[in-house]
Amino acid sequence: xxxxxDSCGSNMTSVLFALQRLGVESILTSCQxxxxxxxxxxLPGVGASDHAIARLKEDNLIECxxxxxxxxxxxxxxxxxxxxxxxxxxxxxxxxxxxxxxHFTPEPKKAIPHMGWNNVKLAENNHPLIKDIPENSYFYFVxxxxxxxxxxxxxxxxxxxxxxxxxxxxxxMGCQFHPERSSQNGAQILKNFVExxx
Numbered sequence: 001x002x003x004x005x006d007s008c009g010s011n012m013t014s015v016l017f018a019l020q021r022l023g024v025e026s027i028l029t030s031c032q033x034x035x036x037x038x039x040x041x042x043l044p045g046v047g048a049s050d051h052a053i054a055r056l057k058e059d060n061l062i063e064c065x066x067x068x069x070x071x072x073x074x075x076x077x078x079x080x081x082x083x084x085x086x087x088x089x090x091x092x093x094x095x096x097x098x099x100x101x102x103h104f105t106p107e108p109k110k111a112i113p114h115m116g117w118n119n120v121k122l123a124e125n126n127h128p129l130i131k132d133i134p135e136n137s138y139f140y141f142v143x144x145x146x147x148x149x150x151x152x153x154x155x156x157x158x159x160x161x162x163x164x165x166x167x168x169x170x171x172x173m174g175c176q177f178h179p180e181r182s183s184q185n186g187a188q189i190l191k192n193f194v195e196x197x198x
Contacts, residue, residue, distance in 0.1 A: 002026040003038035011046045018180035030059045045077025050089025071196045079174025099148045113144040114159045123154040137185045139177035
């Protein structure tokens, strides 16, 4: 069973449908017991990280999430929440992955948010989350803020500036793009996550 955390993100239904297409049983929940007992956990998110972290605090889920030992996948804003701090609303986040979420620097002919398909350069560490994903595969992005590239980055993307598109630290992983909207490559990422054994 995969627990999809109800964090008021508009992509939650899409994530549930994507898991259903893979034949995976899932539940949308904000219940600590259901999240803790789940085989794996997905933290989706669309919108503002400061609003999302406030919702998790309201539901008393901060300590629950940070204490999880099963595989956890953050998606879009859900990935950003794994970091320490965000310039968006000057918010402290879950502080699982070190780093500050920054706003894209406005430039001529660069629309913000970064919206649409972009290619991802993969790390050469053979992490199971990126198994069978071809180099420079395209994924679907929608975001105005981005996580930094670090030693925990296993996939990076460029939109005027380089940013972490996929991260992994122990049992916590994140995708800045939307795998549930990213066609075959996105489905492979979700399949890899479902099949993880840590």
